[in-house]
Amino acid sequence: MTHEECLARAERELAASAAEVVDTFRLHYHFMPPAQWMNDPNGLVYFEGYYHVFYQHHPFGSAWGPMYWGHARSRDLITSEHLPIALAPSEDYDAAGCFSGSAVEAEGVLHLFYTGVREKGGQLVQVQCRATSTDGIHFEKDPSNPLIGEPPSDGSVDFRDPKVWRHGGRWYMAVGSGKDGGGRVLLYRSDNLSSWDYMGVLAESDGTQGSMWECPDVFPLGSKHVLLVSPMGTRGRRVIYFLGEMDYEAGRFTPESWGELDKGPDFYASQTFYGTERRILLAWMQSWEGRIPTQEHRWAGALTLPRELALDPAGRLRVYPAAEAAGLRIELLAADGLVLNGETAALPPCDLRSSGVELVLGADGAAVSGGELAIRFKDMGSGEWVTVGIRGQRLYLDTRAAAWGERGCYSSGLAPEQRSQEVRIFLDRSSLEVFGEGEAACITARIYPPSGVLEAELSSQGGPLKVDLAMWKLQARS
Template identity: 40%
Template sequence: MKTPMAITNQRYRLGYHLMTPGGWMNDPNGFSFFKGWYHIFYQYYPYAAEWGPMHWGHARSRDLVHWETLPVALAPDENENGCFSGSAVVYEDKLWLVYTGHHTPNAVDPEDFYQDQRVAWSEDGIHFTKYGANPVLKTPAGNTKHFRDPKVWQDGDMFYMVLGSQATDGLGRALIYGSPDLLHWQEVTELSKAVSKEKEGYMWECPDFFHLDGADILLMSPQGVEADGDRFRNLNQTGYLLGHVEEKKLAHHGFVEIDHGHDFYATQTMLTPDGRRVMIAWMNAWDSSMPEIEDGWAGALTLPRELSVKDGYLVQKPVAELKGLRQEVLLDGQLEAQQDYKLGKVAELKLTFADKAEGVLLLLTDGSRNLQLSLEPGGRLVLNRNTEDGERAAWRRSEGPLKLQIFLDKSSAEIFVDDGELTFTERMYWQDDVTCRLLAKSANQTKAWRLESESNLY
């Protein structure tokens, strides 16, 4: 029997983000609420800090903040070589997992594969049974071998599934299927398709489709989108198409990046019991360096973020439950320019510039790792970290006072700009306590808290 990977060094272990107890993590899966618990699953390889035959790791929480790691929910068996991404839905008092079975019949060539959709269920939310007649959906005609990542929801007496797909012409697309019982599926429509590989990608991973604030939104991670100025600077992107469904097609205004940092991919949302649309993502990307691999683990999930629509764009705010992490106040008032203020490694910083601030505004540093924010004339907000390809930038949508809310953790920084109109997600491998330094002489109002750390249970 294989032995799960052990952590060899705690230096980069996060204080309040969900991680694995050891081994590899990527996409969040199965974000759901069942019998009083929030559940999150994730792509997981327990036996090495590298991508391998995918399992479903599992954690649960009462409050979206403090997570308890549970046993592995799904593992490959003789019928599949990997349990790829998918989702969860509650039906007949059971928690159902709908996932992609990944098959590699030619062990010599990992690119010789096929994919299908499968289900499993649980009565207690911990122990899962795979359906004996899997798969419930095979790759359709007119599609390449790329056919994965089902996101399922219920509408009345029907279930619907949006799937990431690649048409035989090599363009990414999202397909919708319907089922009365989660076991028998029929295609409903091709919801949307890339206009070209360069602009919208050759494969749409991790799709999610929902209605919010009067708009229909397809959230997904397209592969192959080419860089365009400040946009699309990572290897693969994550963003959305926002519009309205007309005759079973999504009429939209073009693909919009949802996060502008280096380390954000593979979103999934859920509708909470009180009606909020909450999103979580992998807090890494396929081109992230991930030095924690040396320590026996890799990858983490972002903070949960509540979504809303403003002026035709998605807005992300940290869920209100995160305020419960706040401990003592570290800063309260105005920062003096060119002064260092100690934050530690686990903190929340809120800063509002009261006048028209421009230039290099803020530096977060531990003495060796730097994260700098600048605002150029016209509203171009620039993030620079002192790593290779360190710059990322986006244009503000508001003209008022610049607002920043920054969550620091032991190897990350999540930056919310203008009440979540823009976000930047970064893995920052802090070596020492972080200080903040205001670089521009600008009126400001600042508050910072030390946050609760080591909130995960293993």
């Protein structure tokens, strides 16, 4: 079949599946596929007035399979318009799938770079390819594909996820790989987006950071450069960030510090937008580990809220919900200044069946650092619960008392010099995202409360604590 015929077949299957989707755990304001499986965000780019979001998609099932590129766009990062599937595995070089990649705009043309995969001798052969579009909707594969037909000796058969960007009048491409049990990012350079010269190993693992690095992303932020990678071969999937210096002539990134970009169980394969002044990021809000209840409902996978990255005055990486998230607020459910001294205060219930909820908690940093501030969300049907709180100098999410989602206790450090500590909690029908005042202080998890209605109660330990609370109903806009 031609590429166009493959796309048409996938669209017919997707439309039929969408009519059978069960809505029980569908999200209200996070991006999801119309039906079937999705994973990594791909090709995040601002093009002709829209934020374009491509994503790894299997339109023929709710489990991972041969990868297509799904496609949507948004004016405001919150409300999405689904567009036709952009890429399908249709050629010899990508017959087993169109794996992850990126997008850039050049002279009015939108360029998608992706990894084509084919099977040979029981092994996946991975090559780097391109497709282009003038309208941002319909894409033609480059007749010169693959642009990069084999990995260099510095890499391995794991050779994927090209991230392309422009610097100093030239184009650069970072490709994820590994060698001798350590993750690596390989760097290429081009003057025309067609012919690529290999420069060498951009960065590599110190031996503790995974055996293969997927989904690399490189960009300037403040006075530094940031490298993001999603390592394989670590305990649980996660995203690692490195802050450091980039030498474009030598083709080498020198890390100065590193950490986890999100501390929760359901955050992977992050990517930032190309073509925006702000550094805005999305990630796959799911995990390769554990059961995904929505697969039985003919869909699986979603993306996080859009997040903005910045460096604080101390040079630490901060992660915030994008400002556009405030546009979701439609009703103030509660706004109080409370003084807690070991007791519990009941809050309005969170009815997630028809809308989402945002809670903003503020407390004196010194007071809360010596005790604990917690908010518990208890399902009114099953009686199980999850807890978000601050204990000492750490933000935490505890899901051990819930049967829904991954069970564990996840935490992130907070900035000790903060005079006040603010925690923002975003609840959707089957997700929870928490943001605090600290270096990359965010925690993301998928949760699946059976009834969809959560009792909420606030408590403290360690002496009197003044807490400012705002609780918002969020509109459905996915």
